[in-house]
Amino acid sequence: MSWYLTLPLIIPFATAIVAFLMRGHAAGKWVSVAGSSAALLAAAALMQIVLAQGVLVGQMGQWAAPFGITLAADLLSAVMVLITAITGLAVAIYALGDIEERHAKLGYHALFQILLAGVTGAFLTGDLFNLYVWFEVMLIASFGLLILNGDKAQIDGGVKYVALNLISTILFLTGIGLLYGMTGTLNFADLAVKVDQVENEALLTVVAMMFMVAFGVKAAVFPLFFWLPAAYHTPSFSVSAVFAGLLTKVGVYALIRMFTMIFDHDIGYTHTILLWVACFTMVTGVLGAAAQSDFRKILSFHIISQIGYMILGLALMTPLAIVGAVFYLVHHIIVKANLFLIAGIAKRLTGSTEVFQIGGLYKSSPLLAVLFLIPAFSLAGFPPLSGFWAKYIIVKATLDLEMWLVAFIALAVGLMTIYSMTKIWAEAFWKPHPDGRDPALRTLQNRRALLLPVAGLSLLTVVIGLMPEPFVVFAERSAAQLLDPSAYITAVLGTTP
Amino acid sequence: MEQLLSVLIGVLVAASVYLMMGRNLLRFLFGLILLSNAANLTIFVAGRLTPGAPPLVPDGLDAPVGEVANALPQALVLTAIVIGFGLFAFALILMMRAYRSLGTLDTDEMRVAEPKDIG
Numbered sequence: 001m002s003w004y005l006t007l008p009l010i011i012p013f014a015t016a017i018v019a020f021l022m023r024g025h026a027a028g029k030w031v032s033v034a035g036s037s038a039a040l041l042a043a044a045a046l047m048q049i050v051l052a053q054g055v056l057v058g059q060m061g062q063w064a065a066p067f068g069i070t071l072a073a074d075l076l077s078a079v080m081v082l083i084t085a086i087t088g089l090a091v092a093i094y095a096l097g098d099i100e101e102r103h104a105k106l107g108y109h110a111l112f113q114i115l116l117a118g119v120t121g122a123f124l125t126g127d128l129f130n131l132y133v134w135f136e137v138m139l140i141a142s143f144g145l146l147i148l149n150g151d152k153a154q155i156d157g158g159v160k161y162v163a164l165n166l167i168s169t170i171l172f173l174t175g176i177g178l179l180y181g182m183t184g185t186l187n188f189a190d191l192a193v194k195v196d197q198v199e200n201e202a203l204l205t206v207v208a209m210m211f212m213v214a215f216g217v218k219a220a221v222f223p224l225f226f227w228l229p230a231a232y233h234t235p236s237f238s239v240s241a242v243f244a245g246l247l248t249k250v251g252v253y254a255l256i257r258m259f260t261m262i263f264d265h266d267i268g269y270t271h272t273i274l275l276w277v278a279c280f281t282m283v284t285g286v287l288g289a290a291a292q293s294d295f296r297k298i299l300s301f302h303i304i305s306q307i308g309y310m311i312l313g314l315a316l317m318t319p320l321a322i323v324g325a326v327f328y329l330v331h332h333i334i335v336k337a338n339l340f341l342i343a344g345i346a347k348r349l350t351g352s353t354e355v356f357q358i359g360g361l362y363k364s365s366p367l368l369a370v371l372f373l374i375p376a377f378s379l380a381g382f383p384p385l386s387g388f389w390a391k392y393i394i395v396k397a398t399l400d401l402e403m404w405l406v407a408f409i410a411l412a413v414g415l416m417t418i419y420s421m422t423k424i425w426a427e428a429f430w431k432p433h434p435d436g437r438d439p440a441l442r443t444l445q446n447r448r449a450l451l452l453p454v455a456g457l458s459l460l461t462v463v464i465g466l467m468p469e470p471f472v473v474f475a476e477r478s479a480a481q482l483l484d485p486s487a488y489i490t491a492v493l494g495t496t497p
Numbered sequence: 498m499e500q501l502l503s504v505l506i507g508v509l510v511a512a513s514v515y516l517m518m519g520r521n522l523l524r525f526l527f528g529l530i531l532l533s534n535a536a537n538l539t540i541f542v543a544g545r546l547t548p549g550a551p552p553l554v555p556d557g558l559d560a561p562v563g564e565v566a567n568a569l570p571q572a573l574v575l576t577a578i579v580i581g582f583g584l585f586a587f588a589l590i591l592m593m594r595a596y597r598s599l600g601t602l603d604t605d606e607m608r609v610a611e612p613k614d615i616g
Binding site for chain 1: 522525529532533535537539540541545569570573576577580583584587588591594595598599607609610611
């Protein structure tokens with residue numbers, strides 16, 4: 001058993017227990033920061049090992065692969081664990097200044113760490129049923145975080161979030177049952193081998209579609225996304241940042257994992273549907289964003305449109321497109337979490353998130369304006385920020401396949417993104433505050449805790465943007481691993497397929 | 498036995514869809530519980546029903562003797578039941594809170610997070 005695989009899971013759980021015991025204590029929030037820092041170190045160590053040695057596998061309780069519980073980290077898992085840890089630390093620091101004592105007493109920090117543990121587990125698990133278990137760990141923690149304040153809007157959004165996620169969970173479980181009935185295994189590596197031997201391919205495609213819908217709800221793709229804008233603008237800003245950054249991406253990760261390794265038998269059917277889903281997701285998301293006037297609702301709809309790009313990369317299934325999807329996934333988590341954190345600072349300074357009712361941020365807080373522009377431009381795809389490279393690779397992949405219409409949609413959605421970002425910019429930053437309020441950063445309480453993570457994530461965006469090459473090379477290696485899972489299968493099963 | 502269980506799963510799904518189509522949240526939750534039981538039974542049936550002995554390995558041997566029941570689906574279903582129980586307990590309490598603070602369980606009238614005039 002490798003400690004590198006289990007530490008990123010054990011640390012957040014241990015932190016959650018300590019944080020829960022100290023929930024009434026002022027040191028509780030520092031426990032969360034310390035735990036997240038330790039998790040970041042563990043994730044970085046895991047990344048280094050995977051880069052050096054290839055796929056890392058751990059069999060729990062020494063049970064050999066298809067029978068026991070397998071934890072496995074290939075490059076994609078490792079980078080997702082690392083980015084989860086980075087986001088987790090950023091939000092934990094932000095929470096020092098954002099979370100009220102009342103919410104800390106209700107157990108905010110413990111729930112937050114359990115959420116991180118669930119997300120990390122979903123990335124590291126090597127079998128389908130454990131993916132379901134980690135999804136549930138993540139879900140139950142997110143339910144708690146979502147309705148922590150207990151006001152009417154949160155309860156209302158929470159009901160819709162809970163209802164739709166439970167349906168997707170049950171669908172996922174049914175899919176697991178049927179797939180087990182057909183193949184007799186639930187281990188990813190074993191499935192990748194055994195799925196090819198299933199005679200009834202049509203039935204397999206049905207199960208593939210069940211998984212597509214189940215993960216589609218989690219990833220918030222068209223037409224299954226409506227729980228997301230109903231719920232994501234209601235909790236505290238730390239919570240919506242971590243939701244926006246990580247939760248939907250777990251669905252995207254599961255889709256990428258399942259539809260590259262296991263369900264690649266009928267690409268003509270399943271991946272054409274994914275292509276349509278991707279295009280509609282991009283368009284509806286960005287149109288929804290254009291129609292909104294609340295800071296967080298605009299950002300929520302942007303999550304949906306950006307998910308479309310990742311699904312597009314998966315749907316095209318060429319090596320370059322998968323590279324784009326992986327790069328996009330990593331870039332998006334950083335940028336999106338950052339934008340929600342900035343929305344939180346803007347709310348503190350101006351008193352509202354309704355963009356028509358606020359303003360004056362550029363004049364009073366130029367630093368915040370710069371920090372907002374970096375992720376906003378990155379999201380819209382301005383060179384040389386990280387989003388430009390992500391979009392460039394995806395669009396290049398569509399052009400290589402001569403799918404002109406899809407490439408046009410992808411570019412047009414980028415332009416529309418700029419439009420709705422301009423709305424935030426013009427209303428919240430450019431025009432003076434309608435009540436004559438002076439939203440200067442120096443008036444902010446706890447401004448170090450709030451600004452530090454925002455600045456750190458913005459810096460990361462700039463670094464990826466200015467030095468994309470190592471990241472692209474990494475995404476290429478990761479995509480190669482996904483498209484040819486033989487190394488993964490060999491590592492897990494111990495035999496060559 | 499398989500046929501009987503298949504019919505039972507069908508009836509459960511039909512009943513749950515009927516319940517979930519309504520606008521009342523409590524009915525929706527009951528539908529969800531029936532649906533989750535249908536999913537659990539699906540796993541159970543998919544694991545092949547064998548009227549065999551418990552899968553115990555006798556002393557001194559490496560494998561069980563004779564026909565034994567498949568233990569894996571039972572373990573999966575047991576896990577799923579426990580997880581489902583936790584989720585539904587939470588969902589039920591959430592519905593109660595929703596009824597207390599919103600004053601209704603009619604899904605069409607729950608528009609606090611997305612008011613009609615703006616969205």
